[in-house]
Amino acid sequence: xxxxxxxxxxxxxxxxxxxxxxxxxxxxxxxxxxxxxxxxxxxxxxxxxxxxxxxxxxxxxxxxxxxxxxxxxxxxxxxxxxxxxxxxxxxxxxxxxxxxxxxxxxxxxxxxxxxxxxxxxxxxxxxxxxxxxxxxxxxxxxxxxxxxxxxxxxxxxxxxxxxxxxxxxxxxxxxxxxxxxxxxxxxxxxxxxxxxxxxxxxxxxxxxxxxxxxxxxxxxxxxxxxxxxxxxxxxxxxxxxxxxxxxxxxxxxxxxxxxxxxxxxxxxxxxxxxxxxxxxxxxxxxx
Numbered sequence: 001x002x003x004x005x006x007x008x009x010x011x012x013x014x015x016x017x018x019x020x021x022x023x024x025x026x027x028x029x030x031x032x033x034x035x036x037x038x039x040x041x042x043x044x045x046x047x048x049x050x051x052x053x054x055x056x057x058x059x060x061x062x063x064x065x066x067x068x069x070x071x072x073x074x075x076x077x078x079x080x081x082x083x084x085x086x087x088x089x090x091x092x093x094x095x096x097x098x099x100x101x102x103x104x105x106x107x108x109x110x111x112x113x114x115x116x117x118x119x120x121x122x123x124x125x126x127x128x129x130x131x132x133x134x135x136x137x138x139x140x141x142x143x144x145x146x147x148x149x150x151x152x153x154x155x156x157x158x159x160x161x162x163x164x165x166x167x168x169x170x171x172x173x174x175x176x177x178x179x180x181x182x183x184x185x186x187x188x189x190x191x192x193x194x195x196x197x198x199x200x201x202x203x204x205x206x207x208x209x210x211x212x213x214x215x216x217x218x219x220x221x222x223x224x225x226x227x228x229x230x231x232x233x234x235x236x237x238x239x240x241x242x243x244x245x246x247x248x249x250x251x252x253x254x255x256x257x258x259x260x261x262x263x264x265x266x267x268x269x270x271x272x273x274x275x276x277x278x279x280x281x282x283x284x285x286x287x
Contacts, residue, residue: 005157006031006164012067014060014082016043016053018128019099020073021136024052026169028138037063043133052136064089069165072098076106076231083109086117095161097122101185101228102236103149103178111151118158121149121178123185124171129223139170146171149178186239188284191247193229194240196221 011027012035013020024034024047036056038044047056057063060082064070067090072079079100086096093116100106103121110119126144128135146166150159166173200222203215233240250273257266 004030004164004168005161006069006168008032009068009161010035010066011069011071011165012037012063013053013071013073014038014064015072015074015078016047016056016133017073018131018133018135018140019124020071021047021052021133022138022140023071023073023099023169025136025138026141027165030168031069033066035063035067046133052133060085060089064094065091067094069095069097069161071165072096072100075225075228076100076102076235078231079106080109080235083113087114090117092116093118095120095158097162097165099124101189101232103147103181105235107149107151107178111153113153115153117153118155118161119151119153120158120162121147121151122162122166123147123181124166125185125189126171129220131225131228141166142170144171146173147181148173148175149181150175182236183239183242186236186243187246190229190232190236190240191243193221193224194233194244195247 007030009031010033011031013024014037016024016036016038020036020038024036027034033055034053036047036053037058037060038047038056039058041058044056044058047053055063055066064086070086070090072082074082079098083096083106095118096110096113097120098106098110099122101123103123107121110117110121113119124141124144124146126140128137128140148159148162148166154162163173196219200219203211203219254266254269257269
């Protein structure tokens, strides 16, 4: 039986919020040690009290030199600021993988690291609208699609270790190009946030008494961390704008059909959306 390449590795997670904390919980017992870096004193205290990691500090220089695997689990622009500093904190050849929601800028930054670093871009398609360690869940990654992006330093060893990390937390790895990833998530993740946010913004206050599960599910993403989403939107600007243009065209069509009282055409347009929901959303979620 082939030995798990992750089992004897020390994994350091930079950023112990929802995603990093859930990763730590899911990795328990599946690697040699779980280390963490976070700059929030309350998070550090909570991680120690709950025994979420073996060691945690607000100093990357204290934690990262010990790591065989470094997971960057911070907001996107924080990840981009951390990457150039990694050579100052680690003199060896660790695997560096990130959990950022956009990949083009991050992968370009990872590619600039010295050749001794083994790098892979990553993005798990899971999460919650709450972003702190308090909401960390060891089942968060179960059955989630986990996008991985090869880089010039993504040799066979790095790719195998990245896949082992993904499978260890119960997710399903899928390899793809960074630009293709960003175009896809603009439609499947970033635009839904904007729609939920815009929908919540236009609901009149007097309608609150009549809100139900439909509205709550439709606007749930509006509760997502605004700082995190600001980073996501600004680092995937062109793909998000293209997705919004398509959405606006669709809304304009429905508005025109409704205002001109074209009953049959309106029903046909709505049926196209229903069919796409069943074929793309439902089946895609089961893939």
